[in-house]
Amino acid sequence: MAAVRPSAERQRGDEAEDPDGGWGWVLVAALFVSTSLVFGLMRGLGVFFVEFVQYFEESAQAISWISSTGLAAQQFFSPLGAALSNAYDTRLVVMAGGCLAGVGFILASQATCLLHLYLTMGLISGLGWGLVFTPMVATVMASFTRRRTFALGLAFSSIGLASFMFNPLFQFLVETYAWRGALLVLGGLSLNIVPCGALIRSRRRTKGPAKEEAQGTSACGGTLRRVASYLELPLLCERPFVTYTIAITFLNVGYFVPYVHLVAHSRDSDFSEYQAAFVVSAAGVADIFGRVASGWFSDLGRFRLIHLLSFWTALTGLFIMLLPVSTLWGSYVGLVAVSLLYGFCAGALTSLAFTVVPIVAGAERVMGALGLVQLIESSAGLLGTPLSGLLRDVTGDYMASFMVSGSFLILSTLTMATLPHYFSRTDPEFPATAENAEAQRLSSETDGTNALAADATD
Amino acid sequence: MFPLLREKTRNNRITVIVMRASWMLLLLACCGNGNTKTVGQSAHPVESDALLPADARSVVLKGKSHTDKVDVASPMNLTLGCTWTGNGKKLLNVTGYWLKDGRPVDNSHVTLQFENQQVQLKRMFVIKNEENLGRYSCMFGNEAKADFILAVPHIGDVRDKPVVSYVGDSVVLVCKMDDNKPNPKTWLWFRANGTDKEEIATVAEPQKYQVQNAGKVTKLHVHNLTQDDSGLFYCGAMFTIGMAVSHLELKVITIYEPLKPFVAIILEVLVLVAAILLFERSQSKKGQVQEGEEVAKAEPPATNAEPPAINVEPPTSTSSATPPGESQGLEETLSARQRKS
Numbered sequence: 001m002a003a004v005r006p007s008a009e010r011q012r013g014d015e016a017e018d019p020d021g022g023w024g025w026v027l028v029a030a031l032f033v034s035t036s037l038v039f040g041l042m043r044g045l046g047v048f049f050v051e052f053v054q055y056f057e058e059s060a061q062a063i064s065w066i067s068s069t070g071l072a073a074q075q076f077f078s079p080l081g082a083a084l085s086n087a088y089d090t091r092l093v094v095m096a097g098g099c100l101a102g103v104g105f106i107l108a109s110q111a112t113c114l115l116h117l118y119l120t121m122g123l124i125s126g127l128g129w130g131l132v133f134t135p136m137v138a139t140v141m142a143s144f145t146r147r148r149t150f151a152l153g154l155a156f157s158s159i160g161l162a163s164f165m166f167n168p169l170f171q172f173l174v175e176t177y178a179w180r181g182a183l184l185v186l187g188g189l190s191l192n193i194v195p196c197g198a199l200i201r202s203r204r205r206t207k208g209p210a211k212e213e214a215q216g217t218s219a220c221g222g223t224l225r226r227v228a229s230y231l232e233l234p235l236l237c238e239r240p241f242v243t244y245t246i247a248i249t250f251l252n253v254g255y256f257v258p259y260v261h262l263v264a265h266s267r268d269s270d271f272s273e274y275q276a277a278f279v280v281s282a283a284g285v286a287d288i289f290g291r292v293a294s295g296w297f298s299d300l301g302r303f304r305l306i307h308l309l310s311f312w313t314a315l316t317g318l319f320i321m322l323l324p325v326s327t328l329w330g331s332y333v334g335l336v337a338v339s340l341l342y343g344f345c346a347g348a349l350t351s352l353a354f355t356v357v358p359i360v361a362g363a364e365r366v367m368g369a370l371g372l373v374q375l376i377e378s379s380a381g382l383l384g385t386p387l388s389g390l391l392r393d394v395t396g397d398y399m400a401s402f403m404v405s406g407s408f409l410i411l412s413t414l415t416m417a418t419l420p421h422y423f424s425r426t427d428p429e430f431p432a433t434a435e436n437a438e439a440q441r442l443s444s445e446t447d448g449t450n451a452l453a454a455d456a457t458d
Numbered sequence: 459m460f461p462l463l464r465e466k467t468r469n470n471r472i473t474v475i476v477m478r479a480s481w482m483l484l485l486l487a488c489c490g491n492g493n494t495k496t497v498g499q500s501a502h503p504v505e506s507d508a509l510l511p512a513d514a515r516s517v518v519l520k521g522k523s524h525t526d527k528v529d530v531a532s533p534m535n536l537t538l539g540c541t542w543t544g545n546g547k548k549l550l551n552v553t554g555y556w557l558k559d560g561r562p563v564d565n566s567h568v569t570l571q572f573e574n575q576q577v578q579l580k581r582m583f584v585i586k587n588e589e590n591l592g593r594y595s596c597m598f599g600n601e602a603k604a605d606f607i608l609a610v611p612h613i614g615d616v617r618d619k620p621v622v623s624y625v626g627d628s629v630v631l632v633c634k635m636d637d638n639k640p641n642p643k644t645w646l647w648f649r650a651n652g653t654d655k656e657e658i659a660t661v662a663e664p665q666k667y668q669v670q671n672a673g674k675v676t677k678l679h680v681h682n683l684t685q686d687d688s689g690l691f692y693c694g695a696m697f698t699i700g701m702a703v704s705h706l707e708l709k710v711i712t713i714y715e716p717l718k719p720f721v722a723i724i725l726e727v728l729v730l731v732a733a734i735l736l737f738e739r740s741q742s743k744k745g746q747v748q749e750g751e752e753v754a755k756a757e758p759p760a761t762n763a764e765p766p767a768i769n770v771e772p773p774t775s776t777s778s779a780t781p782p783g784e785s786q787g788l789e790e791t792l793s794a795r796q797r798k799s
Contacts, residue, residue, distance in 0.1 A: 055630065180624060181624075181711075181715060192730075195730035195731050
């Protein structure tokens with residue numbers, strides 16, 4: 001027993017005490033690479049769609065379902081990735097995810113019909129991506145305390161940079177090897193996620209075995225309870241977490257709309273193809289800056305993270321609503337200006353949306369919490385873009401769809417304001433958070449009692 | 459053939475229409491092989507030619523020269539006009555005439571008077587077949603000229619990069635006419651055969667070639683590709699007047715082409731993973747050796763004091779960042795102790 005206690009508190013202390021630096025930055029680099037290979041890759045698939053439409057002779061909508069399936073699978077399998085990381089080893093889960101993502105594309109290169117592409121590029125690769133993203137983000141978040149938002153912002157900036165690099169690269173691959181060869185090479189590229197996963201330090205979580213000892217009831221009930229604890233399902237009964245998830249879901253309804261419809265809206269406003277593409281690129285560049293700058297600023301600690309998140313979300317909603325207004329006067333400069341502002345704010349809120357999760361869910365449950373948030377917000381993503389497309393078809397222009405998207409973001413801000421202790425100066429006290437444990441570690445006397453208490457409540 | 463046509467139609471218009479239809483079929487059949495090379499166009503309006511659709515193109519010539527492209531898909535009476543504003547030198551009159559492909563047009567020399575400091579030259583040309591297409595220039599003495607390039611509508615957006623496909627796979631070659639151009643009568647596909655173009659017999663080999671024509675778009679499906687299928691393909695848009703041709707290059711490659719970069723990337727991934735794992739193994743071995751010594755030293759004293767002691771002791775770590783191998787070693791020894799107890 002004496003040996004168990006030190007190891008348990010050592011484990012918790014290990015995670016909480018992980019300093020902001022050293023290996024943490026290596027993990028940030030790993031997250032940088034793997035995020036670019038997941039989301040950057042997803043964004044670059046547009047090059048293939050033209051080829052698919054011609055080869056398979058299907059409609060553009062049927063082809064676009066490939067990408068939607070991939071994204072939906074990534075978000076749907078996020079809780080699975082989180083649960084497996086909780087139960088087993090994060091490193092193995094991420095490496096397996098990387099292998100699956102690569103295999104999906106390699107198999108896709110042999111596709112003979114559209115269904116094959118849905119199953120390989122959509123389902124298999126999506127499953128792989130789901131096993132990669134959430135565990136890696138949770139690992140990086142666990143490795144930082146003071147510079148968490150900056151580290152995440154830095155890592156997520158890879159998405160924007162990757163889409164700049166990948167578009168010409170994919171174009172070159174398709175022109176040289178046709179889509180089959182290009183998909184094969186992309187499968188190989190995706191396998192680079194495996195070394196990123198290997199960089200995660202192999203660490204056995206003690207949660208599983210501890211739980212098994214605690215409730216030694218019937219095998220079925222015990223397994224269900226274990227699975228529920230890996231998935232962190234009890235979180236769904238807690239008001240802060242549920243409120244926050246609803247807020248993020250509203251955010252996701254409106255967030256992607258400009259990226260999808262901005263080009264079409266610019267073309268509708270009588271700007272040329274190049275001008276429209278430039279507007280989106282400008283927003284993308286501003287997005288990168290927003291991520292890093294907001295990450296650095298948030299870590300200064302001047303404001304509560306939740307307040308900053310509400311601020312950026314409200315601003316993003318405002319600028320989305322301003323987008324159709326800026327084109328009313330036919331001013332190209334106005335459109336570019338608003339797009340830059342939108343891009344900056346949209347990037348700024350991204351990393352904050354992740355770093356608020358430990359505040360509402362507690363540092364130990366971050367892995368499962370992230371998985372659940374991703375799963376629930378996936379419904380918003382599937383809903384948002386088609387809804388705005390429908391509004392556009394019904395009303396004839398993009399004014400209504402942008403207004404509705406922006407208003408969803410404002411709604412998200414209002415929902416965040418209903419979080420408990422929203423208007424207080426400091427973050428609410430959370431039992432047995434990593435920060436709390438770290439603060440109390442300074443006195444070794446209380447250390448043992450705290451660890452025991454945490455063990456008991458788990 | 460043409461004088462004969464004119465003679466007959468002076469008498470009977472219906473005969474004209476019938477003759478015109480059969481004459482057009484003849485034109486299609488001989489694909490515009492040159493009949494007469496007459497440059498002279500009729501100046502006096504003839505009833506037969508009056509039944510052709512009429513169109514006009516004019517240009518205002520400000521500088522010394524100007525070029526205009528005119529798409530002609532079917533026979534028509536085309537009136538070309540040029541207006542010249544003079545070149546600053548006060549001239550009273552100028553000789554205007556027409557050139558076709560650099561050769562003067564018969565009976566086209568006119569002396570023009572300047573009215574309101576501009577002169578106008580206009581002429582109707584009968585465009586009946588491919589011979590009548592070309593470069594028509596209206597000349598104002600030697601001072602200024604305007605070119606009208608009459609041609610069959612060109613096939614737009616030519617793909618300059620080759621279409622790539624694999625041995626055994628099938629490919630679709632597409633030729634598309636711009637939306638603002640007229641629909642071709644039909645489409646034809648050719649393969650390069652040496653320096654010549656040879657028509658693809660799509661009817662003869664239906665398993666290999668399939669053609670889908672839909673107005674402005676034509677698609678050639680080629681199945682069961684082999685290396686021999688690599689090369690230039692030509693699509694021809696057939697109009698009443700003539701044919702516009704565009705080319706596509708097809709490249710057939712084997713699966714080994716993309717396998718080369720793929721294998722290179724796989725090797726790189728394996729090397730990286732091996733390097734990372736080996737690095738970790740070596741770090742943990744170092745850590746384990748040190749830990750073994752420290753654990754042996756630290757075990758006898760009280761259990762409470764142990765965790766901080768192990769944390770602080772390792773002499774090699776100077777910064778607060780514990781090297782990965784170190785804590786790996788720590789955990790391994792801790793779990794080993796757990797198992798022991």
